[in-house]
Amino acid sequence: MKNKELLGIAILAAGIGAGVVYSGLQPNSWYQMSLSQSAHHDSAGTTTVAKTAYVSNDPATQAYDKVKASVVTVQNLQKKASLSQGIEAFLNQNKSQNNDNLETASEGSGVVYKISDGYAYIITNNHVVDGSAAIQLINADGQKIQAEVVGTDAGKDLAIVKAKTDILKTAATFGAVDKLKAGQSVLAIGSPLGSAYASTMTSGIISAPRRELSSKDTGGTALTTIQTDAAINPGNSGGALVNLDGQVIGINSAKISASSDGTSVEGIGFAIPADIVQNFINQNEK
Template structure:
């Protein structure tokens, strides 16, 4: 074989071997890459093996402090908190078989069955001579034909109405003290502070959630709210009136059904009776964490009168009045002759003959701007200030007549319950 032919064959073998080696190498590298990818996927998704304990979770001892001030306060009061059931008669619809055939229904057919109309809360605060007394809200018991109380142990008992007061939205019930072992104690609502921890206890959304406790703080020690009452208001000639009331603001959750339940401090003392919440503002925006409670000092003052008299006895001036803000600026200047600096107060439109206001020398068109130490900007302010006094007290009244300021003393001898016509 000549030398050139041998060389060509040799290099051909070298080239073939190189190509095969390259293909094999490339194939190996691709295979290794695929294997590595699959290995990573299997590492991530594959459930580890070898565990001999199914689940593997366990419960450890609770390291949280169970007997903290909140639980101790709640436990000291919870058995005195009750649910209040308002039962009302449901009148027949009139589509009975007697109506269909033109007959007369039996005399008792319109009595209706008693059904639960609403549910609220209350708190037992006193036991005496076999009777236990419960304080709740007036709006919880309003319109009732019968009342029931569900004790903390679930026992249901009948309740009697001792008295109500729409002005402060308070009511007192009485039940048998046979199954009552715990009564709540009132703390001084003047001795509270914003930021102080408080608990609200009651039956939000009804007795199904009885003795629910929520925690919060006192958001404000004193808020002044305007509330409506069922009293006659001669200032506008309509039935129903409004007055301002001082309340405690809290962010402890208060919902429908909590009304009448206690707001307590960390010593387990009742410092307020939960009455209302603000759920939206005037523009309809939702509001959270704004509940209000009637201060305990006011509660005690009212419920003592309800137990003693069945009602709250309040003084009356014996006048009809309107807000000065409802009088035109021309009339304020030309008729009432008020100085420009006086733009708030109440205008007396009628003074009843022989009334306390009449005896003190007050007359029609007098403008009252102050009662005692309280400024009077409207009829609600005057009522609020007046209701702080008792029958028999004397109070100074600051007023304007024909542009001149005067001060007189009114002896509060008459009561609102004895009024002959709409007055204040």
């Protein structure tokens, strides 16, 4: 009999020191290129290859190119913990306005959705920025900039941060989600395992256009989500779930890591739909 209870829906900010198991590397199946070659025979009868041209018309590649520059790594900076200072000081350390002695506590992803009046506005997950003393963003080129949190909602697991546009020049576009169908191709773009793997894209399909996750499933937060089998890993939180038109249809948030009996689970990830994200933005942007 199948046990329908789910265990271990994981939020996906990558913590420092997290264990990582590496398996054999394989090329992504979505990436295909057409190869054209020209060759000729010289008078001696030997064959020489003159030129090789690679041309990619893959829609996934084109969608990725549209969105890549708008997806950033979000670093949650916190003060180095010291229990020797007492439990109260330990718990309240990040409430201080003194930002000396900060270190990266975790890394997630974010999506620039608007550029206005010299500022870039970024949507991410609440759990990515929760508990931070400061926020640092890293763009697709590896450049860093400080940011500030301007709105959060723990219940929706969403947050807005903003930063000056010095290194953030491109905003993504949201796509409609009311007509999503199971089986549609989607891409997940973000920083799995943190900034070392920034701008990573994985591909898959929509497994269910609307999946309700109960507060029991998620450990306290009921969420309406898009279910996908695109690979979503720690560090992908706050990143983009994208259609093949290069439009953001969701913000990646969670995955099921195991069933209640401890069976390993693959290919069950969740993103917060773009319509819920846009409603949150309209209510919380400052």
